Amino acid sequence: MLWVDKYRPKSLDKVLVHEDVAQNLKKLVTEQDCPHLLFYGPSGSGKKTLIMALLRQMFGASAEKVKVENKTWKVDAGSRTIDLELTTLSSSHHVELNPSDAGFQDRYIVQEIIKEMAKNRPIDVKGKKGFKVLVLNEVDKLSREAQHSLRRTMEKYSASCRLILCCDSSSKVTEAVRSRCLNVRISAPKEDQIVKVLEFIGKKEGLQLPPGFAARIAEKSGRSLRRAILSFETCRVQQYPFTNNQVIPPMDWEEYVSEIAADIMKEQSPKRLFQVRGKLYELLVNCIPPEVILKRLLHELLKKLDSELKHEVCHWAAYYEHSMRLGQKAIFHIEAFVAKFMSIYKGFLIATFG
DSSP: OOHHHHTOOOSGGGSSSOHHHHHHHHHHHHSSOOOOEEEEOOTTSSHHHHHHHHHHHHHOGGGGOOEEEEEEEEEEETTEEEEEEEEEEEOSSEEEEOGGGGGGGHHHIIIIIIHHHHHOOOOOOTTOOSSEEEEEEOGGGSOHHHHHHHHHHHHHTTTTEEEEEEESOGGGSOHHHHTTSEEEEOOOOOHHHHHHHHHHHHHHTTOOOOTTHHHHHHHHTTTOHHHHHHHHHHHHHHOSSOOTTOOOOOOHHHHHHHHHHHHHHHOOSHHHHHHHHHHHHHHHHTTOOHHHHHHHHHHHHHHTSOHHHHHHHHHHHHHHHHHHHHSSOHHHHHHHHHHHHHHHHHHHHHHHHO
């Protein structure tokens, strides 16, 4: 088992969030009626850990007995019936799913599948809550139509179902959905908090950490606790005993993006653009979020650029990120940014060196 799962806190008291957040959630659980909840915050801040601790607080240890199902649903889409395949994680008290996995068909997931789940009200047993909890991930990636359907579902089935929504940015969730939830912001942990967690894991695993080693991992993590723990375990696998000058390895996908940036800088041509497209596809197929790819690619390109070009390149990166959020196929927009960059950079080289 990975350390990130092995040492995941199981109670609200031990989750790495502000004390007020944990106390207020505890208070909600003790009350008879828990509202819909929206947890938002950066990746790796502990939103999923907090949700699982909350479910355990609500329903006891049985909330952890989950099964993974890959189910095909037949959904009525007006004049035709379509098959939608969706992976769900469920216990006897809750169901977790990611409606945005269905892409542009996400509204059917919300309209039909969630309705079906919300109708099945569990029986009150030994004082347990008489409602089922639906955990929906990445709600900020849902289409407007899906979010409108979600609002209606929240209202219609509130007697038998509670929704826990999870996303990175609440600004992309419609006001209608946000206003029907208790909004809980989960901030990224500070570096010193990450250091304490790494030192705790090191102690549990019987590892000797050189002075400042945990701090270096924390600094490279970008305040993502999940990433810090994964990096720590990678270091352990690569070399132990640890040394003072041991390199903290970057993520594989980050190295790959760095290679793509180097390719773009070496040659600006249709042939190179075609090669880069293949590598971008590789990243997307391996579930690296497109906005993360674009942001990292920009970061790598800026490191190699003259200062006079940086402003223009940042402008076009923002432009294509916005168009990517409005469009469907992420590859088109990332590739368009690469093509635009090649055009700008080639023009700059010709003007400078002739």
